[in-house]
Amino acid sequence: MITKKHKEMPQILTVNKKIAIIPSVIIVVIIVGISQVSLEYVPDEISEVEIVEEVDNMIIMPVKSARPDCGPNDECYIPSYYVAKTGETVYWKNQDSAFHSVTSGQQENPDGLFDSGHIDPDEKFSYTFTEPGVYSYYCTLHPWMNGMIKVER
Numbered sequence: 817m818i819t820k821k822h823k824e825m826p827q828i829l830t831v832n833k834k835i836a837i838i839p840s841v842i843i844v845v846i847i848v849g850i851s852q853v854s855l856e857y858v859p860d861e862i863s864e865v866e867i868v869e870e871v872d873n874m875i876i877m878p879v880k881s882a883r884p885d886c887g888p889n890d891e892c893y894i895p896s897y898y899v900a901k902t903g904e905t906v907y908w909k910n911q912d913s914a915f916h917s918v919t920s921g922q923q924e925n926p927d928g929l930f931d932s933g934h935i936d937p938d939e940k941f942s943y944t945f946t947e948p949g950v951y952s953y954y955c956t957l958h959p960w961m962n963g964m965i966k967v968e969r
């Protein structure tokens with residue numbers, strides 16, 4: 817009886833060693849995978865930052881928004897629909913080479929809540945929304961430029 821037990825012991829040990837090799841191989845594969853993914857992501861992030869400067873609560877009037885082409889796709893203000901929280905200040909930046917405005921209301925029908933007047937290229941306008949609701953705005957110079965702000969509680 818005793819000798820049988822002694823014979824079984826080495827067999828169990830070898831099995832345990834084989835099992836122990838499998839997790840260490842998996843760990844090595846995961847580490848190699850993570851290092852390769854992080855290496856690939858670095859150049860992508862740099863190129864994205866160069867093209868579009870994405871800032872929270874900033875709406876961009878992009879290059880060529882003075883042309884009607886942006887109208888059908890709602891790309892005259894980017895984003896053209898923005899959800900803000902009550903009390904949040906929203907910024908609009910004119911990245912175009914033409915003047916633009918941010919005027920509350922509908923085309924030809926300003927409601928008088930806010931009006932930036934003509935915003936120079938590279939200049940900003942801001943408005944702080946203190947009441948929940950849906951606010952439409954437009955550009956007084958370009959009838960195809962329309963945007964909307966939804967203010968949530």
Ligand SMILES: [Cu+2]
Nearest residue numbers: 916955957958
């Ligand atoms: Cu405009």
